[in-house]
Amino acid sequence: SLQQEFNKLLQENIQSQESRNKQQICYPEEFEKDQDENQHIDYIYAMANLRAKTYRLEPMEWINVKLKAGRIIPALATTTACVAGLQTIELCKILAQTSIENHKNAFLSLAVPILRLSEPAPPPITQIHENLKVSIWDRWDIKCSNHKQTTLSDVFKELESKYGLRPRDVFLSLIHI
Numbered sequence: 001s002l003q004q005e006f007n008k009l010l011q012e013n014i015q016s017q018e019s020r021n022k023q024q025i026c027y028p029e030e031f032e033k034d035q036d037e038n039q040h041i042d043y044i045y046a047m048a049n050l051r052a053k054t055y056r057l058e059p060m061e062w063i064n065v066k067l068k069a070g071r072i073i074p075a076l077a078t079t080t081a082c083v084a085g086l087q088t089i090e091l092c093k094i095l096a097q098t099s100i101e102n103h104k105n106a107f108l109s110l111a112v113p114i115l116r117l118s119e120p121a122p123p124p125i126t127q128i129h130e131n132l133k134v135s136i137w138d139r140w141d142i143k144c145s146n147h148k149q150t151t152l153s154d155v156f157k158e159l160e161s162k163y164g165l166r167p168r169d170v171f172l173s174l175i176h177i
Contacts, residue, residue: 002046002049002050002053003053005046006046006050010095013095026089026092033066033069033070040069041062041065041066041069042062044065044069045060045062045065045066048060048065078110079108079109079110082108082110082115083106083108086106086108090103090104100120101119103119103120104117104118104119104120105117105118105119105120105121122135123135123136123137124136128165129164129165131164132163132164132165140163142155142158142159142162143158144158152170
């Protein structure tokens with residue numbers, strides 16, 4: 001399956017000491033849909049079907065991908081394609097296990113045109129009380145001994161003992177409980 005093939009490729013990349021130790025350089029490649037040996041349509045086919053699987057869409061046949069790619073390629077010079085390319089570059093950095101200093105935020109507008117790269121900033125920190133600072137990147141896990149019999153009161157007690165917080169309000173959608 002596509003998922004198994006992706007996992008195999010990912011595992012090969014992670015295990016390859018050589019790829020981690022060498023500087024990885026990307027070279028531009030001219031798109032040619034009619035040359036099957038270059039695997040351009042195979043790549044688009046694989047990515048399209050991964051997207052289809054992710055969003056529960058109908059998978060596409062290889063030949064349909066090839067036909068559509070011939071009509072779509074001229075329209076690929078869009079912001080969406082640029083963003084996908086920038087994300088791919090960052091994914092390659094993650095797979096190569098580079099340090100965080102090598103990662104970049106991108107600000108892109110093809111209307112102007114402008115592309116600015118910057119180092120990612122940490123998230124804003126909010127101090128909830130004297131001993132507790134949080135950011136939007138934080139994750140709070142509340143362990144309950146018996147999931148089926150856990151009450152809202154049990155969750156409140158856990159929040160108070162673990163984080164020193166006393167919840168005041170509880171909402172279910174827009175309804176105040």
